[in-house]
Amino acid sequence: MNLQPTDANTAFLEKDILKEYGKLSSHIEKVNETITHMNTNDIALLVDKLRALEKKIGLVYTLFKASVYSLVTATDQENGGNIEENTNRPIF
DSSP states (O other): OOOSOOHHHHHHHHHHHHHHHHHHHHHHHHHHHHHHHIIIIIHHHHHHHHHHHHHHHHHHHHHHHHHHHHHHHHHHHHTTTOOGGGOOSOOO
């Protein structure tokens, strides 16, 4: 069994390696173009959508706080306004 590389075998391997490097380079270039496109176009759209979502979440949070406050005050009024009985804090 001859394990010594021959000139023809070495040249063939070099060609294959260069061809694979070329493929890798083209794939990296495609990935770079995709990322550049996403950074320039898609980010602005995503930021706009997130901004609208943030406003909606703020509104829902405000309404939730108002509802909780309404329930707490209604419960306090039903109990005669005696808050000290319903808390865990010590009475001073």
